[in-house]
Amino acid sequence: MSSSGFTLIELMVTIAVLAIIVSIAAPSISTQLANQRVKSTTATLANALKEAKAESVIRRQNVTLSYDNSSSPKKIVITASDTNSSVIASYNYNAQSNIKPIATTNITFAPSKRIISIDDITYTICDSNASATSRQIEVDRVANITSRMGGKCS
Template sequence: MNASAKNLLYPLRMTSSGFTLIELMVTIAVLAIIIGIAAPSISTQLANQRVKSTTATIANALKEAKVESIVRRQNVTVVYTDTSTPKTIKLRANNTDISSYNISDNSTITQTITPPTVTSLVFQPNKKIVGGATVLYTICDSGSSSEIPKQVNLTSIANVNTITAGSC
């Protein structure tokens, strides 16, 4: 009562010997089609996730700058550097770096300071921005054209708001 393949008749052994080349090729073709359909969706999701991550990083840096200015009782300057690799946001007090945040190289950030006469973003201990400035950061991703842009809005009284808006 040994049920091994050696004891079967020759025609039965040949029909149960595994996959044919055509079956394997059809399987690979179906997998290639599924991957081709899913790949663009995955890249868009990754781009959206990078935008969300960069938005959270900027919002956290601005909130930390506000808190640090209050705790230290001195002005804290936020410096955004997009020329270095990786892009960074640094918080400085008395020309000393307090902390640094790295930003994805695929992220594109547009900083708009109003009024235009204010050249740097400085938090004061009285919970205000020097010069009564308001700042708008628009975050996009250079890796995809179909991502949803986000904006970080900083009011003159140092409130940080994150919204889904803007254009890339």
């Protein structure tokens, strides 16, 4: 008499092979998710910087962008330099991402399409997962905003 189906040993071997494949793929997926978080935070910061630059020209006054890595949720805030320091826009970014400045957490755009700073400002975006690739956003004196891979997170 022949029976159709799988034996217990065949099922155990199949499950063992699947477990090995999953254990190999899991770190790669984790790193990809971390890289995506960094990419998303970089895009959010770059868009906020561009909006602050445009708002300073439109409003004909200084506009300041600041961020807070310690708040919950983490925020990027654009404020006008009027008497009320009114908030123009606010953006949340991923809790596992950090924005690290070389100099300051604030950047002020002047209506003359320049930043009020002695030097260029570089922001490094990092993730809590150390295997993620960091990214940098640089704002030069004439308020050109560029993004690139790299930077140190330690």
